[in-house]
Amino acid sequence: MDDILLLEAVERYLSGDMSFEERAFFEDLRKKDAEIDQLVVEHTFFLQGLDKYGSIKAFKHSLHEVEVNLGEEGILAAPKLAGKAKVVNFWDKYKRNVAVAASIAGFISLLTLGLMITYTKKYGNENYDVLVKELNKTNSEVYQLKKTNNIPVVTQKPEPKVDFRGTGFLIDGKGYLVTNAHVINKMKNIYVESTKGQYFTASSVYIDNTVDLAILKINDTSFKAIATLPYSIKKSNTDLGEQFFTLGFPRNEIVYGEGYVSAKSGSDGDTTSYQLTVSANPGNSGGPVINRNGEIIGIITAKDSKADGVVYAAKSKNIFELLEKLKKDDAKYELIKTPVNSNLKGLERVQQVKKMEEFVYMVVGN
Amino acid sequence: MNTIEQDQLLLKGLAENDKKSIEAIYRLNYTMIQTFVLNNNGSVDDARDIFQEAMVVLYEKSKAPTFSLTCQIRTYVYSICRRLWLKRLQALSKFSIQVESLEETIPVDEEVEEHEKVNNDFILMEHAMGKIGEPCKSLLDAYYLQKKNMQEIAVEFGYTNADNAKTQKYKCLVRLKKLFFTQYKMHN
Numbered sequence: 001m002d003d004i005l006l007l008e009a010v011e012r013y014l015s016g017d018m019s020f021e022e023r024a025f026f027e028d029l030r031k032k033d034a035e036i037d038q039l040v041v042e043h044t045f046f047l048q049g050l051d052k053y054g055s056i057k058a059f060k061h062s063l064h065e066v067e068v069n070l071g072e073e074g075i076l077a078a079p080k081l082a083g084k085a086k087v088v089n090f091w092d093k094y095k096r097n098v099a100v101a102a103s104i105a106g107f108i109s110l111l112t113l114g115l116m117i118t119y120t121k122k123y124g125n126e127n128y129d130v131l132v133k134e135l136n137k138t139n140s141e142v143y144q145l146k147k148t149n150n151i152p153v154v155t156q157k158p159e160p161k162v163d164f165r166g167t168g169f170l171i172d173g174k175g176y177l178v179t180n181a182h183v184i185n186k187m188k189n190i191y192v193e194s195t196k197g198q199y200f201t202a203s204s205v206y207i208d209n210t211v212d213l214a215i216l217k218i219n220d221t222s223f224k225a226i227a228t229l230p231y232s233i234k235k236s237n238t239d240l241g242e243q244f245f246t247l248g249f250p251r252n253e254i255v256y257g258e259g260y261v262s263a264k265s266g267s268d269g270d271t272t273s274y275q276l277t278v279s280a281n282p283g284n285s286g287g288p289v290i291n292r293n294g295e296i297i298g299i300i301t302a303k304d305s306k307a308d309g310v311v312y313a314a315k316s317k318n319i320f321e322l323l324e325k326l327k328k329d330d331a332k333y334e335l336i337k338t339p340v341n342s343n344l345k346g347l348e349r350v351q352q353v354k355k356m357e358e359f360v361y362m363v364v365g366n
Numbered sequence: 367m368n369t370i371e372q373d374q375l376l377l378k379g380l381a382e383n384d385k386k387s388i389e390a391i392y393r394l395n396y397t398m399i400q401t402f403v404l405n406n407n408g409s410v411d412d413a414r415d416i417f418q419e420a421m422v423v424l425y426e427k428s429k430a431p432t433f434s435l436t437c438q439i440r441t442y443v444y445s446i447c448r449r450l451w452l453k454r455l456q457a458l459s460k461f462s463i464q465v466e467s468l469e470e471t472i473p474v475d476e477e478v479e480e481h482e483k484v485n486n487d488f489i490l491m492e493h494a495m496g497k498i499g500e501p502c503k504s505l506l507d508a509y510y511l512q513k514k515n516m517q518e519i520a521v522e523f524g525y526t527n528a529d530n531a532k533t534q535k536y537k538c539l540v541r542l543k544k545l546f547f548t549q550y551k552m553h554n
Contacts (some may be wrong), residue, residue, distance in 0.1 A: 004536040046543055047510075052484065053491040054511035059383050063418055066388045076396065076414065313462050 006036070010043045061348070068343055080347060101219060157227070167248040167287035168192060168216060168363040169296070171233065171319060172336050173226030174220035175200075178319055179286030179363050180301050181207045184214050187365030192218060195254050196355045202363075205333070211272050211318045212301050213328060216363070220284045230355045231288075232342040234295040234316045240264060245349065246278060248287030249362040257284075259311075261297075266312040267304065274298055276311045286363060289313050294344025294352055374438045379429040391421070395440055398469070399447045404453065414452075420446040423481045437472055445471040449478045494545035502538035509535055544549065 012018050013026050030037045089285065101129040170176065177192065183305030184190055192203045200220040207214045238261055246257040259278025266273030280303050289298035298313035319338070326333050344352045379387025380381050396417055423446050426486035435442060448471055495503055501523060508514045508522065520531040 003540060004533065007536055007539065008532075015477060042547075043543075045548065049487055049546070050510050053488055053495075055383070055429070056422060056425070056484075056488050057492075057511070059422065060418070062385050062388055063421055064384055066385055066392055066416075067387065070392055070396075075393065184545070 003179075004129055004184055006039065007043070008305040009041055014044060014047065015039065015339075017362075028094060061351070064346060067085055072343075073191075135195065136302035161192075162364045163187075163366045164364065165249060165283050165308040166363045167283065167300070168361045169247075169286075169288045171215075171323075171338050171361045173229055174227065174335070175202075175207075175223050177202065177218070177361060177363075178322075178338055179214055179216060180299065180314075181209045181212045182301075183212045183286045183363055184216070184365065185209075190216060190340045190363065190365045191254065192216070192361040192363050195363055202290045206322060206329075208318075208322055208325070211314055211317055211322070213299065213322055214313055215322060226359070228343075229339040230343045231290060231294045231296055231359075232339045234291070234317055235320060236317070237264065238291065238297045242291055242297070244278075244289050244291050244297060244351070245353070246280070246284065246287050246289050246358045247353065247357060248280070248300065250281035250283035252362075254357055254360060254362075255284075259309075264311075266314075268301070270312075273301065273312050276300075276313050277309045278311050279309060280311045288356075288360060289316075289351070290356065292349075294347075294356075295341035373435065377424075377428045377433075377435065380425055388421070391424075391439065391442050391443070392417075392470060395443045395499065398444065402444070402447065402453070402469075403451060407455065408451065412451075412454075416447050416450050417443075419450055419481070419485075422485075423477060425543045426481065426484060427477070439532075442474075445474045446477065449474050453478070463524060487550075488548060490549050490553065494542055496540050497545050498538060501534075502541065505531075506537055506538050506542060509532055 004156055009026060012156060013023065030040060037305055050346075065347060067076055095177055107245070122334050166181065167177055168177040168179035168183070171178050190204065191199060192202050193199050200218045200223050202216045202218045205215050205217045213363045218284075229292070238259055240263070244261065247254055247260070249255065257278050257280065259276050261274050262277045263275035265271050266275055274289075276298070280287075284300045285302070287300045288296045289300060291297050298316050300311060300313050302312045304310035304312075322331075323336055323338070327336070345356060347355070376387045376391055380391070396413075399420070400410065400413040403416060406412070408416075413510060420443050424439070424443065424452065451502045483553075495506070498506075508519050509516070514522075516528040516532050516535075519535075520526075520528045523531060525531040525534065
């Protein structure tokens with residue numbers, strides 16, 4: 001404790017915060033006590049070092065941002081060329097393994113097909129419903145993270161009565177968002193609100209209850225299309241132990257969370273989702289799960305009510321499957337384009353969040 | 367505007383960490399450095415690395431109160447990059463190599479040596495910062511680097527009052543100093 005008091009005195013002395021008497025007293029002390037004098041010298045040196053560290057760090061950060069910008073313009077070559085060679089190498093090395101794996105996969109899919117046929121025979125056309133129901137029954141502990149909220153949200157624009165709240169995020173700057181199906185299933189009117197407080201009406205253009213995902217479109221003309229989204233969406237599966245962060249609206253304000261991928265399947269072996277270890281609360285549903293490269297790897301959907309921190313998230317590749325189906329249904333959605341490159345790679349977390357948060361929306365409705 | 371005036375403006379911007387100035391210096395000089403590194407057994411990634419380092423040297427210089435550049439930024443950046451690249455090549459192969467040079471150069475050995483010291487300290491501090499863990503890292507970052515006041519920090523980190531935050535900050539600082547100086551003494 002004494003050390004801390006002394007250190008505080010040194011810092012106040014160095015920053016010139018001491019009164020005249022105090023200063024005189026301290027300087028006297030310095031002269032008498034060599035140890036204190038030594039501490040002052042050492043601390044000055046250290047604070048200078050810390051300052052330098054801070055300024056170089058900030059500068060390196062600016063350098064990085066400039067490089068990212070120039071990279072987009074093509075003035076700086078993107079450091080991707082090396083990656084390609086690696087893939088080729090990889091392919092050469094694992095050709096045989098892939099072949100074996102593919103044949104096993106083929107065999108298993110045939111087997112599953114066979115099982116599915118027998119199953120269909122048993123239950124006739126009802127099987128799909130039955131499956132869903134069964135899943136729900138066995139998962140009675142898994143409850144959806146939708147918030148039933150009777151207090152209206154404070155906003156600038158006309159205030160609709162709000163009964164439910166979830167999270168959604170843009171997948172196309174033209175105003176297409178992804179959220180959970182269960183977030184909007186009970187809503188008659190859907191609204192989305194940005195972190196800047198802008199309020200828009202939205203409608204669902206596609207709902208898939210089996211993977212619990214929905215695509216929304218912002219209808220308001222006041223919504224200005226965004227040219228590029230800073231993040232991308234991952235098409236492949238992610239690895240066990242991968243660290244990520246989440247953004248969502250368990251409160252009326254955007255909340256940040258951190259965690260890691262703890263299993264490659266969701267509850268009851270559901271392969272369309274992951275199990276995550278992260279803290280999530282009602283209202284987090286539909287929130288993006290982002291890895292350190294700024295790629296969205298999943299969408300928070302549910303949590304296990306009996307275990308701590310066991311959260312489930314739909315895999316990001318489901319988004320692409322959803323879009324495929326949507327485009328098949330209606331040609332006017334052909335134009336939906338998901339972001340391909342993430343600009344967040346290599347940035348510090350705080351910067352990543354800053355760049356992202358305005359594209360994560362609160363989804364509310366009644 | 368002539369080159370000297372333009373260079374002085376850019377350096378002023380650089381000292382203030384202004385992104386527009388940084389970008390301008392990149393646009394004016396990067397291609398030259400990339401060509402140089404590629405022609406001398408380097409890759410595009412090496413060029414980026416070297417150029418970044420040279421930018422840090424220039425930044426450090428531009429911040430010094432007594433600083434005045436005696437040649438064009440272009441010459442300076444080229445000289446620094448050339449020296450840095452030469453050093454790297456030497457470290458790799460351990461005997462001297464002829465590096466082709468088309469541009470004018472000035473002697474920069476002192477600067478590069480000075481930079482190595484700064485860079486070393488930077489790495490030590492980064493290492494120490496990485497080791498203290500949370501919430502210490504964010505706390506010290508907020509106070510010493512972002513220069514936030516204790517009141518703000520107390521609210522942001524959820525301390526009941528500024529005094530509590532302050533005590534915690536000093537505890538963290540003592541640990542950071544310890545981590546830094548044990549490494550520092552080993553390296554010097």
